[in-house]
Amino acid sequence: MPTKKDIVKDALEDLSKINFKKFCDALVDRRGDRKVAKNKVQDKDFMDVTNVLVSSFTEDETPAVVIELLKSIKCFDEAKNLGNLIAEHFPKSSASKEEHFVDKHRTELIERVTNIPPILNLLLKKKVIQDPVYEEICDTKGNPEKMTKIYRQALKSGICAKDIFFEILKDKEPLLVEDLEKKA
CATH class of the missing domain: 1.10.533.10 (Death Domain, Fas)
Known part of the structure; x- marks a missing residue:
């Protein structure tokens, strides 16, 4: 292998x-x-x-x-x-044999993430999403709906996109990430 x-x-x-x-x-x-x-x-x-x-x-x-x-x-x-x-x-992150953080806490992240514009900007900057997807998500009403689109369109490309998204979340939603990590 x-x-x-x-x-x-x-x-x-x-x-x-x-x-x-x-x-x-x-x-x-x-x-x-x-x-x-x-x-x-x-x-x-x-x-x-x-x-x-x-x-x-x-x-x-x-x-x-x-x-x-x-x-x-x-x-x-x-x-x-x-x-x-x-x-x-390497189907699972080699650093952890558990389910990826963003998959494990999908529901809570969709419901609780509020700082979406800077998250989207960083996803675009880091090339996880392209301009058309960025525009589509920005035009969507409601934070849960925007987060659902992020999951459906930005994170479907795999573990690397999820890793980048997780790093962005740690920076832009640190208290939420900390709360979810404590629950795990």
Whole structure:
């Protein structure tokens, strides 16, 4: 059985030369608390870049980072394929053998999330949703209805989308997440 690292390595190997260069540029320019220096990826091959990713983000986090970056360079099919392979080989988050937080607390999240505009903005920014879906959800009346659409349209792509959504919830609805985690 392949590891997450193996799956990511294969995905990077399959990129065209120009898309691989765009991917490396996006990795260097990526915002966040963990940065990758240009000299770590400049003139490196897919195996070296995979090793840099795993050492920078851990093997469990690397697929989500790679999917985010692939989407940012408009390699949507490659991102989807990588997400599908990870979901196929690792059906549950390897950090936990339990059901994903956003699945486990679906009903409560649909009923209780109120800070939807910034959540939608971040889902769009992180390329979990595209502009048409963003507009459709924004035009929907009522928070529970908006949350239902987020589940139906944004989170159906798999574990990476759920992980991103969970991180956004921790930032934008921290008290709700804390309350639900205590109940679990």
